[in-house]
Amino acid sequence: MEYQYPIDYTWSTDEIVDVIHFYECIEKAYEKGIDRDALLNAYRRFKEIVPGKAQEKTLFNEFQEVSGYVPYQAVKAIKETGSGEKIKVVQKRKK
Numbered sequence: 001m002e003y004q005y006p007i008d009y010t011w012s013t014d015e016i017v018d019v020i021h022f023y024e025c026i027e028k029a030y031e032k033g034i035d036r037d038a039l040l041n042a043y044r045r046f047k048e049i050v051p052g053k054a055q056e057k058t059l060f061n062e063f064q065e066v067s068g069y070v071p072y073q074a075v076k077a078i079k080e081t082g083s084g085e086k087i088k089v090v091q092k093r094k095k
Contacts (some may be wrong), residue, residue, distance in 0.1 A: 003066040003067060004065075004066065005019070005020050005023045005063065006058075006062035006063055006066070007019055007020070008055075008059060008060050015049045018042075018045045018046070018049060019046055019049055019050070019059075021042055021045075021069075022042040022045065022046040023045060023063055023067075025038060025039050025043075025074075026039075026067075026070060026071045027067065027072040028062070028086075029077070029087050029088065029089045030069045030074070030089050030091055031067075031087075033086045033087060033088035034086065034087055034088075034091040035084075035085075035086060035087075036077075036078060036081045036082070036083065036084070036085045036086065036087050037083055037084065039075075039077075039078055039087055040076060040078050043075055043078065049073045060072055068091070069089075069091070070089075070091075073089050074087065074089050077089055079087055
């Protein structure tokens, strides 16, 4: 897919790269599945860059709008899955 990831241009280059990596992990969780620990590590790094819930929610909503993927569902799956397991988020169809 071709779209722009929501980022904050005040972030450093490394932070932008790490946030984009997190978004790519969300995409993998929907498209083919991802190792739970890989997604957890990407999310932890994302939270270091975006510690506030309000900004996280804004970025999640912007990402969902451009990609169709719901980051919250993938993050929620981390809590419901054990270490070493694979996460595969099933996208719900819109009615």
